[in-house]
Amino acid sequence: MPTNANADIIDASFGGLTTVALTNSPVTLSAAQYKNNFITFSGALSGNCAITFPAVGSFYTIQNLTTNTSAFLVTLQTTAAGSQLIGCPPGEPFDIMTDGTNIKFRNLGRVGSYMDL
Secondary structure: OOOOHHHHHHHHHHHOEEEEEOOOOOEEOOHHHHOOOEEEEEOEOOOOEEEEEOOOEEEEEEEEOOEOOOOOOEEEEEOOOOOOOEEOOEOOOEEEEEEOOOEEEEOOOOOOOOOOO
16 A cells, blocks of 8 residues: 555556547546556547647557557647657557657667568
8 A cells, every 4th residue: 555645656657557538639648647657549530639748758658559540640749839749650559758848759779770570
């Protein structure tokens, strides 16, 4: 049992999971959602959907399990004006990081590197 609310935040940041249902409306993640390390998007897309993260630096593992992803896009962005955003690939988990301004992919390997599978 946590001794205070800070322990709950630490628990969520290391292993908490939240699922966010999407349709066609922009979504700004709530504190209860963005404090989790694992975020899954679900639902049937009926239009493009932008997900906004707060201006707080963190690492996340994201999974886009929405349907209709061949017709519509899910993008990830922050609240910072003019910031970089990324597309949310469907189907498989991937890692991102945010410095509070920009969102970037993590652990994808170096551009131009060779991998023999």
